[in-house]
Amino acid sequence: MSSLQRQGTPDTSPLLSGGSAPPHASSSPLRIDRLDRIDSRSSRDFAWHPHPPPMPGSSPSTGGGFLGPRLGSSSSLGGGATGYQSIEGHGLTLSRSSSSAADVFSAGSGLLLREGEDPEGRSPRERNRRCPFVIGVAGGTASGKTTVCDKIIQRLHDQCVVMLNQDSFYRSLTEEEMQDVENYNFDSPDAFDTPALLECLEQLKAGRHCEVPTYDFTQHRRGSETRKVEPADVIILEGILVLHMQELRAHCNMLVYVDTDDDVRLARRIQRDVQHRGRDIASVIHQYTIFVKPAFDQYVAPSRRYADIIIPWQRGDNLVAIDLITQHISLKLRCHDLLRIYPNLELLPSNFQIRGMHTIIRDASSSKNDFVFYADRLNRLIVEAGLGHLPFQEKIVKTPTGHRYVGVDFTRGICGVSIIRSGEAMETALRECCQGIKLGKILVHRHGPHEEEEVIYERLPSDIAQRHVLLLDPLVGTGRTACRAVEVLLARGVQQDKILFLSMVAAPEAIHKLCGSYPGMKVLTSEIDRGLDEDCRIVPGIGEFGERYFSD
């Protein structure tokens, strides 16, 4: 809203009073950069699955199972950052990880797919499923990995979590190997059917169920039955070699190493194998000395260096570490819940350039020049991403080398409508992308954060009902201003599914309101903030966008 209209009501806007944005803060005390690779592109159905009774960690192997309500799967991967942080006194080390850039950005945006036109025959909703958040948990034998996983699952009780145990993917021994089982190395990477494990992981990440083998530790064989594991929000992949194997690490958004003294582990191993796996003490010690310990030294202990988080775990009570991990995951998943709930919500895939732009725009001490420069840059990306959601027509052209190129033709019949005044800051980006585009404007005024909105000005293309409309406003807090503007468009005959709302920062409240009220309209934002303060300002927010962008 223009400062002119604001005169006399300087503090009426949810975003006008209070000025500068508070420092960025999250409900998690940690910043674990690799977790920021989670991003998302759309939604899935809600469904509920009962909690099964806890399964014994012995033969036949647990294999994995439902551990919570299913909300759907989540993100694709983006970023590829490494993080390093050490938290003294919390018994938790966040360490540099070697996250590979290869596991970033699953394409999957489906931007060029028209409704019902998916090569794999998926519905638009299935197509928009996100990959789940995958946590890899490794550590030596009997280090307490299962307990750590159980604690994480307990604390993520409002999410659907499934576990995949590497143990379930032991190969069946051949007759020959069975003859000399005392001298078979169960701790070597070769003992596992890793392709089968990868296939399961890939199925789950694609939003499909998988069949996990069962393994009988007393017979050293796979059972004839498999266990069906449904897709979930979070997958915990647990096993001694999960961090050692690059192909498994590449699937994980977060790598955890459980660090327990060797003697504690040996004592636990003896107890477990004797009680649950039909062994005697002498054979357990023999196996430990000949295979388990050397394999630990060769594969498991060195894999610590890949961990994002190393948890010292002696007595099984390092709950601070568990809390820190799960708080952070919950924070990430909360944002993704919105994306699951609303198929019409899109989040601009993040990367460090975009995060850097946000950092400058959100910094209260940034200069006007910087604010405008980076807001323009970011708006350009948002507009480009928004345009990618418009329908297209195939177009074949001839290249200068005389070859055919099968491409697409841009949509005709679009226009932009900015919500005055901050929305006008996005017009530049739209004009730069679409030369000569028709632009309209709507001015919505509200006397106070809890007052009714009033449309006091509208100028729209006369043929707007025939056009696709890009509705522009960098900030949506309560979503009331935006909803009012949408009502104006609908009253002018624009169809919901021809409206694309573009914003830079949205509060969850606005997303519920906009996406819930107008399921046919697409909403694209570059970041979703934590919420609103008592004056309905976005937290952490940007402050008064219009003031910062337009004032001298």
Ligand SMILES: O=P(O)(O)OC[C@H]1O[C@H](OP(=O)(O)OP(=O)(O)O)[C@H](O)[C@@H]1O
């Ligand atoms: O989602 P809501 O709670 O309705 O608030 C969002 C509105 O607030 C901001 O404008 P502002 O009122 O600051 O006016 P301005 O753009 O004219 O500066 C923003 O640009 C939206 O138009």
Ligand SMILES: O=c1cc[nH]c(=O)[nH]1
């Ligand atoms: O069958 C198995 C599998 C793992 N470790 C063992 O000792 N036996």
